[in-house]
Amino acid sequence: MSRAQASQDHELWSRTLSLLLLGFICYALPLSVFAAQDDAPVLRVQGSNTIGAKLGPELIKGLFAAQGLSDIRIVPGAADNEQRIVAKGADGRTLVAEVAAHGSGTGFVALEESSADLAAASRPIKDSEAEALAALGDMRSLAAEQIIAIDGLAIIVNPGNPVARLDIEQLARLFAGEIRDWRELGGRPGTVTLYARDDNSGTYDTFKELVLAPGTRKLAAEAKRFESSTALSDAVSQDANAIGFIGLPYIRQAKAVAIASGDSQPMLPSTSLIATEDYPLSRRLFLYAPPRSNNTWVRALIDFAHGPQGQKIVADSGFIAQTVRAIEVAPSAQMPAEYRELAAKAQRLSVNFRFQEGSASLDNKAQRDLNRVLDYLSGHDKMQNKAVLVGFGDPKSAPSRAELLSKLRAMAVRRELASQGVLFRDIIGLGDELPVAANDEDSGRIRNRRVEVWVY
Template sequence: MPRALSICDRKTLSRTLAFLALGIACLSLSGIASAALPIPADNSSVLRIQGSNTIGAKLGPALIEGLFEEQGLSAIRIEAGAVENEQKVTGMTADGRSVTVEVAAHGSGTGFVGLKNGSADLAASSRPIKDSEAGELAHLGDLKSREAEQVIALDGLAIILHPGNPLGVLRSEQVAQIFAGEIKDWSELGGLPGTINLYARDGNSGTYDTFKELVLNAHGKSLSESAKRFESSEQLSDSVSRDSQGIGFIGLPYIRQAKALAIAVGESQPMLPSVTLIATEDYPLSRRLFLYNQPDMQNPWGQALVRFAHSPRGQAIVDQSGFIAQTVQAVSVAASPAMPAAYQTLAREAQRLSVNFRFQEGSSSLDNKALRDVERVLLYLKKQDKMKQKVVLMGFGDSKADPARAKLLSKLRAMAVRRELARQGVIFREVTGLGEELPVAANDADEGRIKNRRVEVWVY
């Protein structure tokens, strides 16, 4: 026997019917008018986004504003909601109707809860969906599929200090010991004597989840109870910049007046959170920013926002918001004696593209971001007339007992990328592998090994 519709069900049904009715009304034989998105007759919000404060504080509203402009809306404004860290983006149509998108930024985990209980159409997350969350949302479809998982930007976690602190470099294990409360005084790190004060994001935050995964868990540590916790990225950063003995972690756009440290992991060289190193995801604390939706999402505004976020205009907004866009660019790399000879030759004669291809965990298949990066790289190669004999693919991997096997596997990864690009007519100059050379992360944990299993693209 069919169950009675709850209040939530009836609201959802009403919203869906309103979208369908207005969507049909907007269709035309020419297809031009169909570009205009439907607006519900009851003036309810056209889209509800919940989740990451990193995305929701600035980037999400900026992307919505860009979509509104694309749709021809006017009088666009971003207003604070009734609750802290909630916002509404509103605009007006040419015939005077109001359009509203709601953004609630209380942490990545809350976005997946919103998808589960139907209070959100999109989940914003500054970390990948967890297996447990994907399992709880399995009734909505495969949330790990390309249709559901949208990488909209790249970011890097910066370890920040007071601008007057002379310390410049820390190793990942030192950062873990500091935030676990095991290193308590700056003098233990060669600095001036003084108690270290810890600043951290709150437990709902994807920023905290990423820090916990990449730093704390990687070294078997837990966050000290003495850390001051913040829901707001801006408040955390400003607090560190006012505390001469403070240290915190934050997303790249929120460094503000604080000082960022260079970080080293495993055998990698210390790296500052630079645009290029985050774009290639080589920086040890780089991360992806996501939107998650049902694979068969029906909300036309949700579909449009996902499309817009991936578009060149959307990625320009990502860049303007202080995050790292996924637009492909050629970057010169300085040759170094520490590089393998073949790599030194590339550095002197060619340029590296600002993208690395990476793979699904435990698989030789390209991950969801890499599949979109194939399209971005192809667009770059066509525009720059580099489709024939101009491209070198360089594969890398994690260490193996047999170095020859590591080199073979790294070349096989490069060949997997070659297959995707060759289908679209790219003729390669060289495809090779350097095995375990030039690691960008430690090889003693899955996260590090995944980062080291990569394919770089170079162009002549």
């Protein structure tokens, strides 16, 4: 071997050894060392104002703390409704995450334009958005769609307004401008003033879908529009004739009214009714992550948000955590006999299993709820003959068919949990009893197809 060849071999060996050593070091180090160069953000979240105003920044702040970063602070971003979460790594390097809260639709556009790593949304991804992002993977898959919290759209009025309950039809007529004076609803005379979120808002998208769309109505042109949830709520609380819609944490000084859907009982946006998604205007809050993302902070934030620390931040931020707990339910004469007996002797868990649209398969939230329920049953000694599943559905031509289908839904949940060692005390199908939504629209029928869990 020549001296030149030996020198080349030695240089090649040295470079290879250096790369191997660098790879080992990178594998062994925590996420906190992977700061981007030139102060570029390590994580960019864009979308829902409901999430981005507080919850998103607080989750990132919690993740940074869990990763051992220090001097963590939230500071204003470059524009309104934008924030930066800044921290220092162990090596003294500054790490930055950015949250832009301009509405759910903007998050999906940002993913398509590669200007965001995660889309925050307060409504499910639309068909057109999923198609536009198909190159990133299946955005409706379990890996992509992350339900991080439950929220409820509160219908708010001025605290002095005597109207205490409305049904979905009345609500739709109000916001379409068909009801213009409060005396038509038993209130004091006064011209109704409408307050609504802006067109980019997931809150507005949810309101359109749940309230306006069933009657093919449109929001009245005179409605006052807001990008900020807080500003909208404060304006309603200061206007004697106002009515608006808002995410649950933003009720503030306004008054929430009880809402009924179809044959359901009027319900206030309480924690338990929103947790089970029985409240007519309950909704899920999402993070959407491209399944093939190679940003390690994306997966870290998702895992943190689903975990106990993240769910505590969800609750502390005013939303409803997905932590399973037992709820006392008062028996009533309107309940079927079997259900009334359960209410008298058992407790209901704060989770409902629901299914994919047009399918007998559990949806993405339900698939994660299987582990949450299993952890609860195991941790509270309810694994053997202490739990009951109750299935519900929508009306069918024959009541016996509705009852059978509702029981089959409960059996689908039983099959998943039984494989993990749960032995159930009973499986009940109650057909179309106790609806939580109107059955004249697909969205209502989907909500009514559910499985409850009760424990003795």
